[in-house]
Amino acid sequence: DIYEAIYKKNAKAVAVEYLNDKGKIKSYKYKKAQSNAVLYAGELSKKLKEFPKHSIVGLKAANTPHWIEIFWAILMSGYKPLLIGASVNKDGAANLLAQSKAVAIVSDDVYSYQVTKISVDDLVYDSYEHAFEPEWEDEVIFCSSGTTGDSKLMIYNGLNLCNQLAASASMSETTKNIVY
Secondary structure, three states, rough: OOHHHHHOOOOOOOOEEEEEEOOOEEEEEEHHHHHHHHHHHHHHHHHHHOOOOOEEEEEOOOOOOHHHHHHHHHHHHOOEEEEEEEEOOOOHHHHHHHHOOEEEEEEEEOOOOOEEEEHHHHHHOOOOOOOOOOOOEEEEEEEOOOOOOOOOOOEEEEHHHHHHHHHOOOOOHHHHOOOO
16 A cells, blocks of 8 residues: 555656766656566566565665665565665675575675575666566565664564554654654
């Protein structure tokens, strides 16, 4: 429902703004972002077909226009995204993949891992359309920063996320010292 609410409601609105190679601001709309997410989901489904649905797939990539599309693509293709910060080093990422029992990672880094690795560039630039039927996953795994030791993994389902958002709606009124 969150995906539908975002993409269908805003289809004609600008979803992404970025600087191209020449430093010029470019953009595209939610309709294009949605079509990218579906395209990437189809490609991920093909690349991950040997793994059971609902398995964990890490996402470790820089904040680019395609990050959110790949996030939705992982969910849409039936896998649980494990969100790993782009600045996490190889050992840290490998530890998170091992802790979570991930089967794959989508990443833009140069490292090899003990799981199947799908390059962001390969996914973004080599995807092509083929028959694909979404099979949504309902869980996302967040990682703490690990400042007090090992990173912690926190699993949220769609209902948990909606409740977190609803609970934070009035936070600025009740916690002025936290939210400015």
